[in-house]
Amino acid sequence: MNSDKDIPLLSSIYKSKHTGRASASTRKKGSITVEAAMAVPIYFFATLALVLLLELLSVQTAVRSGLQEAGKKLAVQAVEVPAVIPSNLERDVVNSIGAERLERSIVEGGSSGIDCNQSYLSPFTGIGEIQASYQVRIPVPGFSIAPISYKETMRIKAWTGYEAGGFGEEDDQIVYVTDTGVVYHKNPHCTHLDLSIHAAASSELNSLRNESGGKYHACEKCVHGSSMGGSVYITDQGDRYHNSLTCSGLKRTVYTARISEVPGKRACSKCGGK
Incomplete structure (x- = not known):
């Protein structure tokens, strides 16, 4: 049977086993938790940046394609009306892209965010330049980023052809x-x-x-x-x-x-x- 003198000694041993530094296993678990907490937002922003980049490239391709189709239509119409009407050009670009596609995109203003006011067509040569300007918004949670401006430009020539009897003549220099x-x-x-x-x-x-x-x-x-x-x-x-x-x-x-x-x-x- 233990004497009363042994009790303080046992108490001292018990305390020594349950005090002091954390074990290596505990430190490792804490380190993994911190790394995971840092990796999640980095992964989130990297994924968001990739998605935004793909959407931006998609919008640029769509606007360029829409402007090309609208330019072809304008080149035909310029035979009778050798001028650019910006509102009509904007409508043709939007119709070619699709109004719903623009409304769901990152284009500021959606289908009304396409601006063709800088387009022109020479009434003398039938040569002109059509331009579609627009802004894209960057929807990053927690940040307020100003819209970025973009524009697509291409040159066109009215499909006026040549005057009868003029093509190929020596004096048609x-x-x-x-x-x-x-x-x-x-x-x-x-x-x-x-x-x-x-x-x-x-x-x-x-x-x-x-x-x-x-x-x-x-x-x-x-x-x-x-x-x-x-x-x-x-x-x-x-x-x-x-x-x-x-x-x-x-x-x-x-x-x-x-x-x-x-x-x-x-x-x-x-x-x-x-």
Whole structure:
């Protein structure tokens, strides 16, 4: 039989077995729990990013395909009406894609989120550019991300064909025209096409003259009000001065066409007789 002296000793041994550090098995279980807690959100966001990427690629492909179909329809209609009506173009794009598909997509505004206002078609050459702009939203839980803008662009030409008897004739030669010009050029390096741009001090504008002897006036596109920099940009043939070298008034988009395709244009006074 145990004496009373043994009781404190047993109590001490019992306490020593149930106090101290956690076992290796307990530490391992805790580590796995922490790693699992970190892996779940990472896996969730990676999966979400992949799904959003696939949806974005699907939307881009659908809009590009819809714009192509709408462009074909516009090219046929341009024979009678050589102009782009943005609302009609937007409707054709949406119909080609499918309004329900757009409503279920990440396109901001759904079927009403397609904008074709930047599209144009030259009534002289029948050449134009159609553009579908839209925004996509990024639905990430817990984050507020601004919509991202995208656009699809393609060039088209009206299916106008050639005038009867004009195709293949020797005098139906290739000429050069611009979107806004009213003349055609036989020389692709005509000075009216290949602009010679010069920088000039704004204080000298009153004394400067172009090749025709005319004065230079403010460009309606890049000169706003009375604002002028220290230097402006002019051309020998133009009658406008510009604040910016990137102004569209200093650029010429030149197209090739046959004379029979530009019946409303006259020959350039400088190169048309050559």
